[in-house]
Amino acid sequence: MTGPALERRILALAERLSADPREARDWYRSVPIERLERATACELVASGQGARVLDFLLDVLAQEARAAP
Numbered sequence: 001m002t003g004p005a006l007e008r009r010i011l012a013l014a015e016r017l018s019a020d021p022r023e024a025r026d027w028y029r030s031v032p033i034e035r036l037e038r039a040t041a042c043e044l045v046a047s048g049q050g051a052r053v054l055d056f057l058l059d060v061l062a063q064e065a066r067a068a069p
Contacts, residue, residue, distance in 0.1 A: 011025065013058070
């Protein structure tokens with residue numbers, strides 16, 4: 001998965017973590033990810049590292065699922 005399809009998948013996962021799609025888009029473009037060398041999701045996708053962002057989001061979602069009652 002590359003380019004626009006990868007971006008759409010990442011945004012869809014980010015939207016599952018946020019109540020507001022605009023917030024997910026802002027996160028994608030602007031928020032450095034500590035676990036990924038403080039790069040934004042957008043920067044990582046642009047540098048060919050989008051799979052790392054997908055793995056990160058899937059891990060966060062799995063952690064939330066385990067923490068849910």
